[in-house]
Amino acid sequence: MSRCLAERSIDHVVLERGEVANSWRTERWDSLRLLTPNWQSRLPGFRYSGNDPDGYRTLSETVDFIANYAKAITAPVRTHTTVTSLRSTETGYLVRTDQGDWSSRTVVLASGACNIAEVPALAHRVPAVIATLTAQTYRNPDQLPAGGVMVVGASSSGTQIANEIQRSGRPVTLSVGEHIRAPRVYRGRDLEWWMDAAGILDERYDQIEDITRARRVPSFQLAGTPDRSTLDLNALTATGVKLVGRLAGIAEDGQAQFAGSLRNMCALSDLKMGRLLDLIDEWARGNGLDGEVDPPHRLPATRVDDSPPLGLDLKRGDIQTIIWATGYRPDYSWLEIPVRDRKGMIVHDGGVVSSPGMYLMGMQFLRRRKSALIDGAGDDARELSAHLGSYLDNSRAVRVSA
Numbered sequence: 092m093s094r095c096l097a098e099r100s101i102d103h104v105v106l107e108r109g110e111v112a113n114s115w116r117t118e119r120w121d122s123l124r125l126l127t128p129n130w131q132s133r134l135p136g137f138r139y140s141g142n143d144p145d146g147y148r149t150l151s152e153t154v155d156f157i158a159n160y161a162k163a164i165t166a167p168v169r170t171h172t173t174v175t176s177l178r179s180t181e182t183g184y185l186v187r188t189d190q191g192d193w194s195s196r197t198v199v200l201a202s203g204a205c206n207i208a209e210v211p212a213l214a215h216r217v218p219a220v221i222a223t224l225t226a227q228t229y230r231n232p233d234q235l236p237a238g239g240v241m242v243v244g245a246s247s248s249g250t251q252i253a254n255e256i257q258r259s260g261r262p263v264t265l266s267v268g269e270h271i272r273a274p275r276v277y278r279g280r281d282l283e284w285w286m287d288a289a290g291i292l293d294e295r296y297d298q299i300e301d302i303t304r305a306r307r308v309p310s311f312q313l314a315g316t317p318d319r320s321t322l323d324l325n326a327l328t329a330t331g332v333k334l335v336g337r338l339a340g341i342a343e344d345g346q347a348q349f350a351g352s353l354r355n356m357c358a359l360s361d362l363k364m365g366r367l368l369d370l371i372d373e374w375a376r377g378n379g380l381d382g383e384v385d386p387p388h389r390l391p392a393t394r395v396d397d398s399p400p401l402g403l404d405l406k407r408g409d410i411q412t413i414i415w416a417t418g419y420r421p422d423y424s425w426l427e428i429p430v431r432d433r434k435g436m437i438v439h440d441g442g443v444v445s446s447p448g449m450y451l452m453g454m455q456f457l458r459r460r461k462s463a464l465i466d467g468a469g470d471d472a473r474e475l476s477a478h479l480g481s482y483l484d485n486s487r488a489v490r491v492s493a
Contacts, residue, residue, distance in 0.1 A: 092199055092452055092468075093166040094135045095476035101483065105166055106188060108173040112157040114203065115150060121231045122255060123150050124315035126247060127283050131466045132156060135473070137163055145281065147315025174202075178427040183448055196486065197448040197479050200437065204454050204463065206422035210415045211243075216341035217413055218405050226252060226416040232259035238411030239263070241347075241403075243338050245270045246309040249416030250322050254314070256414075257332050264403070264410065265327060267353055268337035272360045272393065273311040275321045277368060278375070279385040282313070289374040292461035293470075296441050299456075306456045309418075324357065324393050335400055345406035349399070357393035365389065421454075442475045448482055450475050 096103045110116060125132075130144040137160045148156065161168055169190065176187040183196035208225035217223055222236055226248040232255060242253040245267040257263040273282055286292045299305050314322040324334060336353035372387050403410070423431060430446050432438050441458045442451045452471060454462065461467030 092201060092472040092476060093168075094164045095469075095472040096479070097164065098135075099476060099480045101476070101480060103167065104193065105168045106172045106174055106186070106193075107168055107170045110158075110170055111161045111168060112154045114205065115154045115157065118205075118227050119150055120226070120229050120252065120255075121150065123251070124148060125153055125465075126311070126313045126315050127464055127466065128281050128315075131283055131287065131464070133466050133469065134160055135469045145319075146317070174425050176425050176427050179446065196483060197450070199450045199452055199475070199479070200426075200444075201452040202421065202423075204421050205419035207420050208415060209418040209420050211338070211417060213338070213341050214415065216343070216345075218345045221405060221410060222412045224412070224414050226414065227419070229414055232256050232261060235261065236411045237261070239409045240412045240414060241266060241410045242414045242416055244268065244416035244418070245312070245324065246416070246418075247311060247313055249414075250312050250324075250327060251314050252414060252416055253327055253332055254322060254330065257327070257330050262331065262333070262409075263327075264333045264335055265324075266335050266338045266349065267324065267356060268350075269356060270309055270360050271311050272323050272357075272364045272390075273313055273321075273367070274364075274390055275313060275316075275319050277371065278387060281319070282311075285371045285374075287466075289371060291370070292459065292464075292467070294460045296456055296458055302456065305460075306454075308455075321390070323390070324395075325391065328394060334395060335403070341405065345404060347403040347405050349401050349403070351399075351401055353399045354395045357395050361392055442471060443478055448479075448486075450479060 093103065093105050107113060124147040126147070128145050129139040129141065129148060132139050132148070172188045172190045174186060174188050177198065178185050180194065183194065184198045186193040186195065186198065205227075208227040210225060214223065226244075229252060235256070239262045240256050241264045242249050242256070243266040245265055249265065253263045253265045275282060277285060296302050312323050314320070316322070320326070328334060334353060336349040336351060336356070338347060339350045340348040342348065368387070368389065375381055375384065420435070423435065423437070428446050428449070430437050430444050430449065437451055438445055439451050444451055451457065452475065453468065456462055458471045458474060459467055462471055
């Protein structure tokens with residue numbers, strides 16, 4: 092957004108609570124790699140230039156990429172500047188920080204969707220002897236006590252963390268709810284390549300029948316491993332991970348209760364994967380690629396025990412740690428403008444907020460299916476900065492007329 096505003100000669104400042112790429116520096120586990128290939132990190136005036144376009148950035152490489160972009164575009168970043176409140180004024184907005192106040196006619200909220208780890212309300216019933224972490228506070232297996240680990244949540248974060256911990260020698264139980272299974276490589280090419288080429292990632296928010304539902308869809312079960320392997324539930328059970336259903340409750344006696352829908356959840360996930368691959372196959376045929384790529388194939392169905400356990404005694408000692416990989420939510424505790432719905436999410440139309448001159452960036456399916464990816468930020472910023480520029484021009488015209 093800073094780059095796009097600069098191209099329009101719109102004076103602005105970027106306020107950052109820590110260092111550039113602060114969340115990547117301080118709130119991610121050590122072995123994390125991007126789920127998207129290096130070539131897919133395309134930003135206005137900046138993109139990957141190394142010799143491994145099909146690889147996946149490590150945590151430190153991701154930090155460097157974002158920091159180098161800020162330097163390359165000479166973004167006017169004020170680091171270690173925490174916003175404490177944002178309120179409306181007669182001329183725009185007052186932004187208060189721990190380093191002084193700012194007045195502006197427009198404001199862009201780009202504080203992200205992953206500020207606070209979502210932990211289910213039943214978490215308070217976990218026995219005190221069990222250590223609890225979130226995907227935001229987990230770093231590596233060495234920080235965990237010896238013994239079994241239960242990972243709650245089976246999207247990309249949960250599956251990667253479960254895999255790493257199981258391979259460290261600690262037995263892992265994975266609590267599986269709604270998830271989306273996907274192959275890392277399909278017909279010889281990365282799944283992200285297919286979704287990019289077929290235009291799936293460019294699908295717009297105003298083309299979706301239920302955009303609210305689309306914005307809540309879990310992330311793919313993908314991992315950015317050097318060998319480009321598929322990390323799904325079958326891969327996890329092959330290493331010894333035990334699958335249970337969605338964690339539905341914890342009784343006062345410490346008995347964890349799991350939903351009996353595990354088989355249905357996995358079957359539904361397999362069905363969704365099949366529909367996506369069918370769409371890709373159809374696009375490949377229609378664009379003359381069938382003869383240039385590998386033939387279509389499908390992964391075996393997800394393997395689930397005939398009778399998955401419906402309960403687990405957390406006081407028995409088999410589980411010493413629980414990791415909540417149950418998603419995130421944004422932090423708008425500093426926002427003093429009534430633009431949120433009853434669930435605390437900002438109401439917007441493709442990033443244009445109802446409060447005049449206010450915009451939103453970096454949220455799931457903001458304007459396109461790829462909005463939450465690095466690769467999606469540029470297109471969103473170009474369109475929103477154009478809207479912002481028009482808003483400033485119109486407000487100037489009104490003042491001159493008055």
